[in-house]
Amino acid sequence: MCFGNTVSGQSAGKIKYTDARELMLLGKGFDVTESYYSRLPLSGKDGFRKELWSLARNSAGLAVRFSSNSTSIAVRWTVMTNMSMNHMPATGIKGVDLYSLDNGKWYFMGTARPTDKENNAVVIKNMTAKQREYIAYLPLYDGTESLSFGVDSLSTIGMPQEKVLLKSDDGGAILFYGTSITQGGCASRPGMAYTAILGRMLQRETINLGFSGNGRMDKSMAEAICKVSAQTVVLDCLPNTNAQIVRDSAYNFIRMILDAKPGVKIYMVENPVFPTLRFDQKTAAELSEENIEWRSVYQKLKKERFRNVYFISGAKLAGCDGEGTVDGVHMTDLGFLRYAEEFAKFLR
Missing domain, CATH: 3.40.50.1110 (SGNH hydrolase)
Known part of the structure; x- marks a missing residue:
């Protein structure tokens, strides 16, 4: 059985995209970084070895929390280098994972599979139209330059509505x-x-x-x-x-x-x-x-x-x-x- 993963499987005209910066970013320890999806503080750049600074551009551990009532979720993202390795799948290196919350537990929904530096994929479709909580995990071994989530044109997408797995500013991370x-x-x-x-x-x-x-x-x-x-x-x-x-x-x-x-x-x-x-x-x-x-x-x-x-x-x-x-x-x-x-x- 084959499930489509590209936007061609669903009319792109029926999808509206929201920049992930308008949603909740988890896993970022520092407010000011070289780019939005980098992992080390810009203030310390001169003190880090160049290898550390380069690896900090990988978006490992970063995730986006949001809520939507859409019947489908798409992802549009651009990676920095289009990295590949001989011992790790491209989906892990530079793909985007999506999970949804159901009765307090997170369930895997699908992976946006990369094809190039610039990517666009429908992760899940044909759902009933109801409010759901989501978390999407960013590429582990490539940098993320831009990221947007697509939903049905008449649906909504925004900040999480349930207080589960949220950004922690009180030391709880x-x-x-x-x-x-x-x-x-x-x-x-x-x-x-x-x-x-x-x-x-x-x-x-x-x-x-x-x-x-x-x-x-x-x-x-x-x-x-x-x-x-x-x-x-x-x-x-x-x-x-x-x-x-x-x-x-x-x-x-x-x-x-x-x-x-x-x-x-x-x-x-x-x-x-x-x-x-x-x-x-x-x-x-x-x-x-x-x-x-x-x-x-x-x-x-x-x-x-x-x-x-x-x-x-x-x-x-x-x-x-x-x-x-x-x-x-x-x-x-x-x-x-x-x-x-x-x-x-x-x-x-």
Whole structure:
């Protein structure tokens, strides 16, 4: 069975578009950024490594909340680079996911599949005309230049009407700092990144500060995290560091956040058990040493009576059967679901 995904499946003349800027944007930790869908503060640009600044243009973790009574929803969006990778679907890299709320639970509706830099797709149609709540997840590994949502010409679209999974300005959001895994590699679609899954599970805004290959506990990143109102911070960066980086940077990185944000809860996440470690003894030994150093930092902080610092073991993050990754490192949707379920035990 084939379901159309292009506007040609429905007359474009019957669709009216609303710029997503007129709706509610979730997942953005900073008000002033290089572009509307960027992830790091413009004020700190000179202090970030160029790799971080470039990756901040990826719209990972950003989502739009809205309400509409339309019988169909379309998406029109433009990405920055038309990025492609050999281990991640285009729908995850540069597609747009749509979910709808029903009796307090979010249900997947469809994905706007990309075809080029400029894209236009009908995600869902033939619905009954009634008011619904929506959340749409933006591209994970490409930047979003523009984004609009299309509805029936006689219907309405606007801000959310139900007080579920909204923008949090009171510290209620959860901030995740980490690596390509945190950023969403390699989810099949944006709504399957573990930060997105957790947001729906917990009905809380999540802020994704995952930077592929660059979650190295830079001082500039600690300074940026200190400026975000979120009072829950998850540090999931070990796959991008090593034992020496942990020894050199971890304590100061975490203390900077603790000192700047009284009452903040910090969760220190251990390396997951990558399936290749069963065979790659050299890497297994290196990650074991890194985990030991990470736990040592945690124990030091606990001795200093920081009761709001928590440790999350990596033993069960991706499951125990070795089937959660696409390449031995980056997660599939299955791996991300397991991540989210494990994190939820601590974050509920």
